[in-house]
Each structure stands twice: as structure tokens, then as C-alpha cells.
Amino acid sequence: MITQCPACGTHFRVTPEQLHAYQGQVRCGRCMSVFDGLKALADLPEPAPAAAAVGGSDARGFQLEPLEPASTSPPVQARAPEAAQGEKDYGPPPEQLSLDETLFADPVQARRDRLWAVGAALLVFVLAGQAAYYYRAELAVKYPGLKPYLVKLCEPLQCRVLPPQRPRQIAIEASDLQATDPARPGLIQLTATLRNHAGHDLGYPALDLVLTNTKEHTLARRIFLPKDYLERGKDVESGFPANAEITIRLDLETGDLGPAGFRLDLLPAPPP
Secondary structure, three states: OEEEOOOOOOEEEOOHHHHHHOOOEEEOOOOOOEEEOOOOEEOOOOOOOOOOOOOEEOOOOEEOOOOEOOOOOOOOOOOOOOOOHHHOOOOOOOOOOOHHHHHOOOHHHHHHHHHHHHHHHHHHHHHHHHHHHHOHHHHHHHOHHHHHHHHHHHHHHOOOOOOOOOHHHEEEEEEEEEEOOOOOOOEEEEEEEEEEOOOOOEOOOEEEEEEEOOOOOEEEEEEEOHHHHOOOOOOHHHOEOOOOEEEEEEEEEOOOOOOOEEEEEEEOOOOO
16 A cells, blocks of 8 residues: 655555554655545555555654655755765874973973972971971870980970970869968968879979968969979979879968968979
């Protein structure tokens, strides 16, 4: 069975099953027009060559491939013949570099890059040394294995690796100020108990003692360094042991000040 598209005149080979499946509605494979294939049935003047009828369906009908072009079919715009594969234009050829240009393109720039790399490495080394110098106490406490190296680093710099000063981690557990000799009212004794609550050794703090009168006005003030209140023979540089406790006793001559009270505080002590 042969049907002809009324729009472009193209002939198609159809089967009865195709026509009855969509009530005779078919779609031209050339111009995509939909028409009634039953009404457009026609006979070819000559036997047509075999052609594969390709099926495709949608909501409007069955799509067919053209069996042969009709003489009245609209002309198809011919494409320009492609150039032979060897004659295709692939653009300008890539730039070819010689071995000298690729490996030794700019010796001056290469030398400059090496100098920059060496300078950057030296700068990093200097910054690391400065950080180790200024934070040597914290590093020695946090990383005990680094302490021998920090000590060697300090030898040419004439510095020392001392425990860090952190008075806020040292608590005044008890303190008292009282006269020791009734015959000498100006002679008093300060007693204080300090405890290191840190988990590592700390530097001994300085004691800030303020004597006050009955109205809590300041009469006198003095700062005592670790060498002033520690026992003789005690190594100041060894530091305040972790979780340890010490008792301080200081004999003071107040003269005719007649203090009625006092205030005691802890301050960072300078290096001994």
C-alpha cells in the first residue's frame, strides 16, 4: 500500500496495521505534515525499491520515512561540499620551541627565582629563631624535650631558659601580719602561703605589699623579689614546682607608721 503526502508529494509505503492503529493518521517524514493516509492512497507507476518503514508515534499519528522523493517536492538546499580532510583549516600551526628555549629560556630569571627561594627560606629560619627566643620559656614548659636545644640556642645569645611568669596561676592560700615583739611595736612579721595551681613549673612571683591604716589608706608599699623572701640557698631559676606550696616569712621594720592592715598581691618578677 502506497500513500502520498499532499503537502510535498512524497510517496510512502504503509501497511494496513499502521493505518488502522492511528485511524489512518500518518506523518510525513520529509515535511512533518500530518494527513489521512487512507484518503491519500495512491499507486506508483513503477515498482518502488524496498524501503524501511520506520515507525514513530506521538499523539498526532504515525511517522513514516519517505519511500522516494516526488517530482513536486520542495528543493532541498544543497550544502557546500566539505574540503578534503587534508585541506581542512586547523588554524595557525603551533609555535615550535627548541631545546634551548624550553630548558634554558631565561637563565637570568631562573637565577633570580633561586635567589628568591633561598631568601624566603632564610627569612622563615630567622622568624622561627625569633619565635623560639621570645617564647623559649613557654616552649620549654610545653615541650620539655626542646629545653636542651633551647639552652644551647641561648648560649651564644647570652640568655637563659627560665620558667614562665604566670602569677595568676599562683594563689595566696593564707596571709597574716602581726607584731612579734611587744617591746618593739614597729617590728612586724608577714606570713604568706603560696600554692602553684598550674600543671607545670612557674617562675617565682614578686610580692606587692601595701600597709594601710584604720581607714585603709596606704601608708607604705614595697615589692619583694623572689631573692628577698626565699630561703638562702634556694635556686630562684629552678622555678616554683607544679602543685607545690611554699610558706613565706618576712620580718619588717615599720618604725612609727603603726599599720592597722595590709594588702598583698602577686606580680610578675623580672629575671634574676
